[in-house]
Amino acid sequence: MSYEMIALLMFSSMMMSMLTGQRVFAAIGVVGVVAAALLWGNGGFELGFSANMKLLKWYALLTLPMFIFMGYMLSESGIAEDLYKAFHVWFGGVRGGLALGTIGLMVVISAMNGLSVAGMAIGATIALPELLRRGYDKIMVSGVIQAGSSLGILVPPSVVMVLYGMIARQPVGQLWLAGVFPGLLLALLFAIYVVIRCWINPALGPALPPEERDMPLIEKLKLAQAGVLPFLIFFLMMGLFLMGITSLVESSAVGALGSLFAAWFKGRLTWEMWNRVLEQTLGITCMFMWIIMAALCFGAVFDGLGAVKAIEGLLVGEMGLGPWQILILMQVSFLIMGAFLDDTAMLVIVAPLYIPLVGKLGFDLVWYGVLYTITCQIAYMTPPFGYNLFLMRAMAPPEISLIDIYRSIVPFVLIMILGMIIIMAFPQIALWLPQHVYVRG
Known part of the structure; x- marks a missing residue:
């Protein structure tokens, strides 16, 4: 044979x-x-x-439980709920303002967690009921929450990028930095879409009445203080790492200890919550370790x-395809697989084939890691087996049907594909920050 x-x-x-x-x-x-x-x-x-x-x-593997612990600790301690109250007041006066605030909340949660699941749970339990009560269109807000939560695997500290970095043997720090601008680009595209939709049809996202959002500036600033602790933890963790004071693993320990301190400072650290966070952290960490092995x-x-050489010979030699044609075929295959597999399954199936081939074709593997992660985001939202679709169906109120959930993701999937095309056309969107930081260092 x-x-x-x-x-x-x-x-x-x-x-x-x-x-x-x-x-x-x-x-x-x-x-x-x-x-x-x-x-x-x-x-x-x-x-x-x-x-x-x-x-x-693999010493870098120690970052996985640290970042997962940090995300669950900040989520379980109710800090995300405090943040949403601040977004509620600051953005509520604009058409679609609460949806924009939800996107902002998802970006912050992404920087706190590194997983899509936590953002999805917070958005569906905290933001969704409030948006529906305010008369927002159920299809639009369902898509906003699903798309916004998917940023958790792109914005650092992304756990999926840690997994990719270990399998592709690429520096996790560079992968994280490469995900910053693409993550913000996608969030900006989501926000632009919401603004345009609500400008065309104000009924989709009505502004809050003045009596609910008019309050003294000092009160608004007090609400904004909810974001101080998570932002402080994030910038302390990433700042120490980028300045070379701490290693990647040490920075993850700073984030974990910072989240523990934040929960204690808020007076919400209980034995019940502690045990729940440890169980969730252990479960997710063990799953990733088994998959990597x-x-x-x-x-x-x-x-x-020699399967990689055989595929390279088929595509380059027999079919005569160029590097960009092969890369586009890879991304199309990712999008098709994403309808049936989760992100980790896709990575471990194609990593032995695609990653070495991408390197031989002359493409940057850090940049390709960003493209892979965006396709994972799309996979989270595409039927029949998108994780976010199932999570939204499980947590959404009865008035949001499965058909509504499927309809809601269509424009956001198209926006993600547009974002991926932009990053393919302009690689420096992903590569400028890691190249600048590491060359400077």
């Missing part, structure tokens, strides 16, 4: 295992280990052990088979 046929058999076996409902890490890891044993005998079983040892030696094992087998 040819190596190409073995690689195709491995890939199809993995996909079939996932379709039966197996966990991602189990499907990938078992196929990798079994294929290695059949190809190279008893020694092939050592691939799984080697992947485990390689994983445990399985991906390393699967990737080692693929690399040994």
